[in-house]
Amino acid sequence: MTLLEIDLKKLEYNYFSLRKKLNPRTKMIGVVKSNAYGSLSGPIAQKLVELGIESLAVAYASEGIQLREYGIQIPILVFYPPIESFKEIILHNLEPVLYSKRSWKEFVHQVSSHKKTAYPIHIKYNTGLNRIGFSTQDVEWVIEELKNSPFEVKTIYTHLAQTESPKPDIKTENQISLFKEIMQKHDQSVKQKQEYHLLNTSGVFNYPEYHLDWVRVGIGLYGFANHRSWNESLQPIAQLKTNITQIHEIKTGETVGYNSGWKAAKNTRIAILPIGHADGFSRPYGNGKGWVLINGRKAPVVGNVCMDMVMVEIDDINCAEGAEVIVIGEGSRADEMAENAGTISYELLSAMGNRIKRVLKK
């Protein structure tokens, strides 16, 4: 059976490892979107709360509601809320990120009609990623609107396009300098100190001089930091394990899988595993791009990945039906396999399907 083992001790290790890098006054937003990067958002969020994290973030309201229902009471940012989810955000005491004039006006309307005041919000500016965010020309508009708004601005931020690129990086420098101007304008407009943030996990490692008031860490909590040497201070929290369902002896010239995706060049053995593209072990891991570990040795995927199963060549690896298989774990890193298949650890992890049973190691 395929199991995803999630080690909360390693989460704790990563949390403190990241925390130690921060300026002592910098607070942490733990990003637990997409089921905590494919793991298990409730227990992960709960553990982060116990460790003392100041805030959490999800992408969409439904994910925040799930956490509230799990009993999480600390602030939860919603990074990408469509306007249709604003009502639910208020009902569950979530903190939306406002990113456009349209989202601003609609949230003013919703907050007012719920008769709320000083509702916590976050403001996002687009400084060059060109995803969501107020344009840099909107700062004056935002500042003016804030004067009579029913909001309490918790934080103001932007998102960088390439924090893992080697320094100096012109694009990042441009984004930071635009954000500094935004910070200055906001600071000048009010008496109380405003709180700002810029950085994701790679940014925490690459830009220690810009930790500011908050950082938004996701992948780092789960053990990856997009750079070999940064990875050294972290431990992957997830191990994906399964067992061999069946073994076949294959003769030279026989083919394996749909569309005869692979043809044996010699007599060999293959193992059939109960995981497929419906579980997030996607087609790009087929045809030797992906692998598993059996008895400490790498067995490459042969042929195309099926929806529910995958075939690997075990050749002379000493193993029998039922043997344990490590898909992702020590010796088979998610970031390495992802890179080999032309994607990134974020996608491999967050795509882990619901059919995979999660087991917590405490």
Ligand SMILES: *Cc1c(COP(=O)(O)O)cnc(C)c1O
């Ligand atoms: C997902 C996300 C993050 C976390 O990024 P990591 O690279 O996983 O640390 C930070 N900020 C925003 C806006 C995000 O969407």
